[in-house]
Amino acid sequence: MIFYIHPTNKYMNLKDFKSTKERREYIEKSRKIKLDNTARILIEDEKDINCENLIGASAFPLGVAGPLSIDGKDYFIPLATTEGALVASVSRGCKAINLSGGTKSFIENVGVTRGPVFETSGLEESMKLKKWLKDNFNLLKTEAEKTSSHLKLKKLGTRIAGTYVYVRFYFDTQEAMGMNMVTIATEKISQFIQKNTKVRCLAVSGNFCIDKKPAWLNFISGRGKKAWAEAVLKREVVKDVLKTTPEEFFEVWLSKCMIGSAMSGSLGFNAHFANVVAAFFAATGQDMAHTVEGSMGVTTSKVLENGDLYVSIYMPSVMIGTVGGGTKLKIKQEALSIIGAENSIELAKVLSGAVLAGEISLIASLAEGTLAKTHQKLGR
């Protein structure tokens, strides 16, 4: 058992190494492997990096799609991915959109949520707690906002199941995605609630947030930001660039994104939001696990009376920021600088445009019947 340092059933503790280099070399020696590339690309000051037991870094190829005209401004879209055809596909969607006059995007800042669970002695106390939370919202707000000047408590919602009281706090976290500050604020609030109501907080996250899990609560009530984008694709552009017709596009959209998703019991009534979200998040330093929330949502399409094709996307739960978390890494800052968004709202707009472009291109490919062929050429 090579990993045991001494016989008293203790593993060597990887966190005890003094440097990344020593830790990496220990792994190389233990496993009899070489980690040359992993070693080479460590490009940040180690102490800035949010990752324990660091041994180096892993790389994703970074491509750029676009430019894409969103609300009259042009954006390059950095995508970090190992999925062949993705960047090309989004680019093709961008081209079709640009040639048709660009996309419009709308963002609503729902707020980042944490949902602790409290345990009462029964329904009577549960109802009292619900009322207390409503009546004392301003006190909770004050408590929460003590923890950070970048955070505001926007609202709360309460659900009761017997002795369990779930509270969903919605925070404005400015330009940060903000889960960490939201957790700290919620812990503060929860302690305040415990102290003042004598009701115990079972867990600062009771899956009523609900973080990084597919869930109708996020779809229906939103989480982070809601994002919409749309484009009216000219009939000839659909033909020339996308190699299909508005009618065929519509047919594929209907049978796949609507009826197909219904038959599958899905929360994603779309073609592949998750692909674009994951690659965009990887490039720009977002939390990759929030790809889950980003995969939910609805694509709509319609053949207009003049024969043009209308396409829109709706993402109910975009967890995104321009500061904090992974965005602090210099290499993620570079990707953000490629976009040039001034704030998280603008960043969400660019994501929504990229997702729209991805939907347009993939659905068109399916309509044309070239999905497999495209992957065969680029993806292998």
Next chain:
Amino acid sequence: MIFYIHPTNKYMNLKDFKSTKERREYIEKSRKIKLDNTARILIEDEKDINCENLIGASAFPLGVAGPLSIDGKDYFIPLATTEGALVASVSRGCKAINLSGGTKSFIENVGVTRGPVFETSGLEESMKLKKWLKDNFNLLKTEAEKTSSHLKLKKLGTRIAGTYVYVRFYFDTQEAMGMNMVTIATEKISQFIQKNTKVRCLAVSGNFCIDKKPAWLNFISGRGKKAWAEAVLKREVVKDVLKTTPEEFFEVWLSKCMIGSAMSGSLGFNAHFANVVAAFFAATGQDMAHTVEGSMGVTTSKVLENGDLYVSIYMPSVMIGTVGGGTKLKIKQEALSIIGAENSIELAKVLSGAVLAGEISLIASLAEGTLAKTHQKLGR
């Protein structure tokens, strides 16, 4: 509008640059930015990389959790993440598991799926097609397996809604995650079906796959691999390492992973599968968008009669491979070598163990009430 090359409403085509360097420099010039880090870490032979419009690479800090004893063998777990506390948390879970005798894991190879949609003239033809597909399974299998020697058609399932016929093909893709080969095989089959039945294939993917979207079909029928892992944590280990008790752990699990997820309409009855899946996938070259499938599943826990704590995880849809796709990148190969799994089944086992460790540590943290404190220290 800096991105327009000439006035006829044509964008410069990023794919027309001859090299990554030229493309990157064009972006730098256009956006008046510097991409020094992005440039520095391009470490592969460019032509091997599955990413169009390449301008360089993006990095993720790579930490190592573990070792973790799975089925009697010890594994290091490479995790690429920017989420502070994640590697530390998984490591703590590993420690608790190891000190209790390790984890057992079980994998079932369900098969990777593609679900095309066909359009008939009505129910009679739909029913006929369903029967034809069943009767001609062996012919379809032969067709499919012409496209790759690494792929076997295992079974199919059919669902009908009026003129729409959805067929779900399950493939054994050996050591590859295999979506690309599965798409190619399905296109081949679909053409064969079209030719022989005169029924039109509307789209090679009719969201009955269902790929990269949260969906009950994947939860209930499985996709890729089903993975289970479990551990019996000794009472004193729960106390010493996890700073909580089996009873408190159980209470948090019940109120959060079960009742909380029910109240949220979730497909994730767990604490944070997605965090571990995303970091493990990023390190080992998996398709990041499959984090969506990986976020589904159920954690169970139970206080045993002797006071020990039983914890298990069940992941119904793990899309994972040791060859193909992103795993071809040298840097992902290094991470895979850290693990040393001999095949995709073993790799899935390690993931399942890591996910179990993550669940144990996070639920314990919540029980202890230290979630916010931990993030405050490590995450910011």
Next chain:
Amino acid sequence: MIFYIHPTNKYMNLKDFKSTKERREYIEKSRKIKLDNTARILIEDEKDINCENLIGASAFPLGVAGPLSIDGKDYFIPLATTEGALVASVSRGCKAINLSGGTKSFIENVGVTRGPVFETSGLEESMKLKKWLKDNFNLLKTEAEKTSSHLKLKKLGTRIAGTYVYVRFYFDTQEAMGMNMVTIATEKISQFIQKNTKVRCLAVSGNFCIDKKPAWLNFISGRGKKAWAEAVLKREVVKDVLKTTPEEFFEVWLSKCMIGSAMSGSLGFNAHFANVVAAFFAATGQDMAHTVEGSMGVTTSKVLENGDLYVSIYMPSVMIGTVGGGTKLKIKQEALSIIGAENSIELAKVLSGAVLAGEISLIASLAEGTLAKTHQKLGR
């Protein structure tokens, strides 16, 4: 083709008969059958009855469970059902509850909802409509309330997917379940919106109500009334009356109502809400299709420190009334008089208590292992 009256491909129109008797006799003659019982039980003045093409009536056996002590008051519970063992089972639950001090119930009047869908020219107009609806809420309220003095518009919620705008109107309908008056009010509002915004209403119900379909929107946001009930069952009562122990009860509840429902992708985390809801609705003149909404919800249970058993139920969407619809039938009034509820809130309380009793008895039966035996004796 016996049903054709003359050769121009016209069916005899059943609504053209002058009396129920003539219509019934026509059916008897056409089909060569006898409908003696159907004829016998027509007991109301025909013109009062909300049913077209009337030929008589159908009967359900009516049993009475209870009494059940709810909030200190005793209620008999009329249940119309053909499911053997149901009344006996609810009665057994009532007995266990009564011997333990009764149940407490809480009702929240969420409001009955209608959710029309509007169609705009694109996202910009969709966003404008959303704002207009918010800004003009009081005008909409005034319009709505012109249609009935028994109805108040409480609030609205809007969701946008491209050109589709879904609006959910919540109404207080006093003692009526109120779908009809709510539909009329929503049509009025929709016309007002159309007139003032020039946005077309596609359908007065856009399934954003969402009426008589299982849906997370109703679970999460509530519809009609939310109802909770709970009881603390004494340990010896669990043993004597329910023939099981609190621990066994808890185990069955956890594995069935929580984990089992999770594995099934259910919106019903309970044992059999729908049985009691359907029988209660049939007895008291509610709309039977609202059994669908009533089947959703969560049962919780817990073994208390003193060894007693806590059980609660939560129903997020109870569509119920004491006036209007089927409650106008004299025979339904009799069943309502058995209960003696003064208003729809009290009626919902009695339902919630009955549902709790049903949960307690069935879960206990399963724990005891006598489910099949009970049905064998009573149900066949």
Next chain:
Amino acid sequence: MIFYIHPTNKYMNLKDFKSTKERREYIEKSRKIKLDNTARILIEDEKDINCENLIGASAFPLGVAGPLSIDGKDYFIPLATTEGALVASVSRGCKAINLSGGTKSFIENVGVTRGPVFETSGLEESMKLKKWLKDNFNLLKTEAEKTSSHLKLKKLGTRIAGTYVYVRFYFDTQEAMGMNMVTIATEKISQFIQKNTKVRCLAVSGNFCIDKKPAWLNFISGRGKKAWAEAVLKREVVKDVLKTTPEEFFEVWLSKCMIGSAMSGSLGFNAHFANVVAAFFAATGQDMAHTVEGSMGVTTSKVLENGDLYVSIYMPSVMIGTVGGGTKLKIKQEALSIIGAENSIELAKVLSGAVLAGEISLIASLAEGTLAKTHQKLGR
């Protein structure tokens, strides 16, 4: 407290009365009410009735819709309901279908399911049990079929979450809906499994059946019978009978049944399956709580190239029978005789046709904008 018979905290036991009459009179006296109508309609031999604590019966108005031409045969459709406009609406749908050549229907007998939950010592035993169940299917079949000559075990499916093993048994129950015989058979099988594997059955129903709760498992895998029906409505019939156009119908269907249901997180992608199912079940003696399963499913529509309108319905989970349960009541037999179905498959066909007619009429009403007006006239 009028209901207490004597002071030792015992309620009068309603089951102790010797006759329905005495029981009813006791209730009348206790509550100071009159139950004249309830008393009048008791039309069956009491001892045949599956209802405990009987005090009489409750009535539903019975209307007849149709005739409807299904697979070339004409059927009257008895509907027991208190919802004004329902029978008229279904009749209108029938008329439109008949004038267009009738409906085609297809039924697949999936099988009635019971899903017990077993508890093992851990994953290893869980996996063993799964294998054992597969290997010993024929033994289980033999055991099951000992309990009734009307029942066959068709197949089983197993799901594992840690120590919990869920098994879904599918039974052919011939002409009965069959839940009771299925429960008895499953209890028998479960005892056999317990005896032979030493694994404990926690509950004969572990909500993996899943009975009378909305659930994706039933939608995806089916339960009872799957039913489809379709019609091609002539363009002029749509105009003359339904007062709308195929294009408007399609638009309402798309925005309501597909996108609206998606936005609501529904398992019902239809207009109002539940209304027709509930009324048909009430008339024909089915278990009313199975309205829940019947509310799930998908309506599709399409404007054909010649301008006609295609409409179909798909019901994945129809729990229906012609013998057993409520169908034994004479009055339900009369309603069944109105239909004249020879077996449960034919009965399901008639239901599917009625549901199709209901969808056609309601969606057309919405398209015409007359929903509220219709209810105003007929429903109040």
